[in-house]
Amino acid sequence: MADESDSKQSAVESMMEKISEKIHGNDSSSSSDSDSDHEKPASPSSVKAKIYRLFGRERPVHHVLGGGKPADVFLWRNKKISAGVLGGATAIWVLFELIEYHLLTLICHISILCLALLFLWSNAHTFIHKSPPRIPEIHLPEEPFLQVASALAIDLNQGLKLLRDIASGRNLKEFLMVIAAFWVLSIVGSWCNFLTLFYICFVLLHTVPVLYEKYEDKVDPFAEKAAIEVKKQYAVFDAKVLSKIPMGPLKAKKV
DSSP: OHHHHHHHHHHHHHHHHHHHHHHHHHHHHHHHHHHHHHHTTHHHHHHHHHSOOGGGOOSOHHHHTTSHHHHHHHTTSSHHHHHHHHHHHHHHHIIIIISOOOHHHHHHHHHHHHHHHHHHHHHHTTTTTOOOOOOOOOOOOHHHHHHHHHHHHHHHHHHHHHHHHHHTTSOHHHHHHHHHHHHHHHHHHHHSOHHHHHHHHHHHHHHHHHHHHHSHHHHHHHHHHHHHHHHHHHHHHHHHTGGGSOOOHHHHHHO
């Protein structure tokens, strides 16, 4: 009888051990599954971090353009407003460039027309049986102009600081880039006047960002290949030409 009870007890203990092993196995498998679930969201971010973006940007195009209403206009978030702004710029360019209208002449003619209409309406409202025009008092606030002036001053100071650093001989790469940019601008300036150049830049701002935002997944790989090729060519140019140029005193001190 004692042997039977011992065998029953051992059988019960073995069953309990099996059940506990199954429970621990399920816990470990569930914990591993949960760990894998926690690790899965990290993989897309790591993949996204490796994706090349044009000019090394990490934010969407809307944020790169500053966000707000100007970015909405450039990216055609509201097609009516964007089309109206582009149409107005086109009308101004046609007036001043094709028709060869002058800015001062245009302002004077518009002022003459508006003042004449308001003056005649104010004096003839009794004859035409209509109420006189309500001319509002126009008062321009100072704060927006101060903000624009402050932003322009900050940008100009940064540009002047950059030009000063380049002229001091601290960065040869930036020096060559700025010289190339000025040279390209001088060629483009010889092709057209400032108004046409400004209008071309305005049209590009209304077309290139929205097209890039639409096809950025196709543009970025080509931009990556182009950037790699430019770096290779610059490395060859550096090894053959730039490395043989004697360094100035500031650059030697920096080294």
